[in-house]
Amino acid sequence: MSELFKAASLARSNIKEMTPYMSARRLGGNGDVWLNANEYPTAPDFQFNERNLNRYPECQPANVILNYAAYAGVSPEEVLVCRGADESIELLIRAFCEPGKDAVMFCPPTYGMYSVSAETFGVEQKKIPSMPDWSLNIDAIRDNLQNTKLIYICSPNNPTGNIIDNKDLVQVLEMAAERALVVVDEAYIEFCPQYSVASWIANYPNLVVLRTLSKAFALAGLRCGFTLASADVIEILLKVIAPYPLSTPVATIAAQALSIEGIATMKHRVATITDNRIALSEALSELPIVEKVYPSETNYILVRFTEANKVFKALWEQGIILRDQSKQLGLTNCLRITIGTETENVRVIEAIEALC
Ligand SMILES: *Cc1c(COP(=O)(O)O)cnc(C)c1O
Numbered sequence: 001m002s003e004l005f006k007a008a009s010l011a012r013s014n015i016k017e018m019t020p021y022m023s024a025r026r027l028g029g030n031g032d033v034w035l036n037a038n039e040y041p042t043a044p045d046f047q048f049n050e051r052n053l054n055r056y057p058e059c060q061p062a063n064v065i066l067n068y069a070a071y072a073g074v075s076p077e078e079v080l081v082c083r084g085a086d087e088s089i090e091l092l093i094r095a096f097c098e099p100g101k102d103a104v105m106f107c108p109p110t111y112g113m114y115s116v117s118a119e120t121f122g123v124e125q126k127k128i129p130s131m132p133d134w135s136l137n138i139d140a141i142r143d144n145l146q147n148t149k150l151i152y153i154c155s156p157n158n159p160t161g162n163i164i165d166n167k168d169l170v171q172v173l174e175m176a177a178e179r180a181l182v183v184v185d186e187a188y189i190e191f192c193p194q195y196s197v198a199s200w201i202a203n204y205p206n207l208v209v210l211r212t213l214s215k216a217f218a219l220a221g222l223r224c225g226f227t228l229a230s231a232d233v234i235e236i237l238l239k240v241i242a243p244y245p246l247s248t249p250v251a252t253i254a255a256q257a258l259s260i261e262g263i264a265t266m267k268h269r270v271a272t273i274t275d276n277r278i279a280l281s282e283a284l285s286e287l288p289i290v291e292k293v294y295p296s297e298t299n300y301i302l303v304r305f306t307e308a309n310k311v312f313k314a315l316w317e318q319g320i321i322l323r324d325q326s327k328q329l330g331l332t333n334c335l336r337i338t339i340g341t342e343t344e345n346v347r348v349i350e351a352i353e354a355l356c
Pocket of ligand 1: 087211224
């Protein structure tokens with residue numbers, strides 16, 4: 001019997017064909033300097049002595065929601081907490097897109113999970129390439145709105161590091177009004193809080209903002225993210241979310257990270273990372289094998305080399321793991337480098353210098 005059983009023959013056809021997201025962790029490597037997943041380089045400290053793990057957690061832990069609403073400047077009804085911004089990306093498709101009928105739109109080069117989640121659900125993808133300066137192609141977005149339910153816009157954009165212009169966001173929100181949700185992915189907004197559009201939720205009922213504790217809050221391992229939107233949108237997402245999305249330890253730690261003290265610590269981290277980013281960008285710009293260091297508002301930089309593959313491999317062999325972006329649209333010879341500690345950044349600079 002068992003030889004006759006083929007799991008693949010039972011799988012949905014879109015799943016059979018799909019390649020999973022190659023996260024930094026799945027790509028592996030044998031490093032001691034991990035600069036490929038935009039994580040914070042050192043571990044934060046937390047108190048944890050929860051006893052009653054015999055009980056199910058709250059679906060939306062009140063202290064986490066209240067702390068996040070206060071931090072983001074929105075009301076608690078406008079906040080959903082879940083297992084990372086990645087889960088938000090997926091919940092939106094689950095709640096708003098009919099497979100075979102509706103489409104999601106996004107603008108490459110950008111974050112890979114919009115595509116992976118759409119593929120998982122068998123939902124059409126409209127890829128509208130960014131302009132050469134990585135601003136949005138507003139005309140192409142307008143021309144492709146038919147049957148589009150969700151427009152994912154990453155700002156600051158991963159992996160390019162640029163902000164999407166406010167005027168362009170307003171245009172997209174207005175052209176999509178009453179027909180599509182505009183989902184602004186603000187995973188890195190703590191590194192440039194002045195650009196957040198979270199306060200626009202009051203004026204644009206079709207705006208959704210994605211947030212995470214994985215980047216500036218240094219908690220990628222916790223798996224905790226947020227969706228900010230009008231109470232109507234949040235109510236719909238609550239229909240499709242798992243009954244207990246956050247474990248009790250996750251909720252306890254998230255609430256601490258979002259206390260006044262936790263937020264102050266996060267702001268110190270951001271200041272340090274920003275100083276290190278400026279130093280790394282300046283040092284790399286001097287090197288002959290570096291064609292361009294793109295400006296960044298985040299905890300990573302995108303760098304175009306004369307031969308990216310050579311740099312990637314040489315550093316990989318020394319245990320310095322970067323993220324190869326050269327297969328993405330328009331990013332030939334580009335590597336993305338997460339900003340690490342000062343010591344880690346010096347190792348990167350010395351290793352690249354040695355190749356010149
Ligand atoms: C890291 C990242 C996410 C995922 O965040 P999690 O909360 O860890 O799931 C979402 N969007 C972008 C652009 C990211 O870089």
